[in-house]
Amino acid sequence: MKHTIPLDKNVFSQFLLAGMAEFTIVSIETGRRYSFKAIKCPQEKSTIPEPPIWVHMYVSKVSGTGRVALFMGTIFKDNDGLIYVHGRRRKHYEKRQGIQAFKWVFKHRDNVPETVEIYHVGKCSSCGKKLTTPTSIKNGLGPVCLKKIQTTEASWAIYDKHLTEET
Numbered sequence: 001m002k003h004t005i006p007l008d009k010n011v012f013s014q015f016l017l018a019g020m021a022e023f024t025i026v027s028i029e030t031g032r033r034y035s036f037k038a039i040k041c042p043q044e045k046s047t048i049p050e051p052p053i054w055v056h057m058y059v060s061k062v063s064g065t066g067r068v069a070l071f072m073g074t075i076f077k078d079n080d081g082l083i084y085v086h087g088r089r090r091k092h093y094e095k096r097q098g099i100q101a102f103k104w105v106f107k108h109r110d111n112v113p114e115t116v117e118i119y120h121v122g123k124c125s126s127c128g129k130k131l132t133t134p135t136s137i138k139n140g141l142g143p144v145c146l147k148k149i150q151t152t153e154a155s156w157a158i159y160d161k162h163l164t165e166e167t
């Protein structure tokens with residue numbers, strides 16, 4: 001599927017972590033494009049309460065026709081917030097430009113610089129439904145899913161604040 005719809009970078013973080021994100025990062029300077037999907041690990045397979053997110057990179061098939069999504073690493077929560085950990089058995093790919101591009105954008109996910117554009121496929125990155133209104137298409141998330149994500153984030157922020165006040 002082609003990733004051709006520009007994403008509002010202000011919601012990139014929510015979009016990326018929603019569970020079914022499919023997107024392309026484009027460097028404006030070089031014109032290079034790298035495509036990814038970030039899929040939430042099924043709860044039953046997760047050993048931690050907040051299921052991690054598996055990041056895959058799309059690469060061209062050896063046969064030359066079509067693409068295949070290769071697992072590259074995992075995003076999960078640790079004490080300092082979210083981190084990306086590159087797959088142990090994928091170490092020899094870590095220096096590849098696409099992976100470097102992903103890591104850089106992940107690091108700047110709350111404030112994606114002007115030099116990068118992000119495109120998506122027009123589906124909600126949380127539930128996978130086709131987006132129809134201009135706002136949802138811009139956000140890469142439907143209104144109900146975005147609301148749910150923001151409510152959860154707000155709850156965690158309040159929880160964190162209480163923790164800090166207690167200690």
Ligand SMILES: [Zn+2]
Pocket residue numbers: 124125126127128129141142144145
């Ligand atoms: Zn949705």
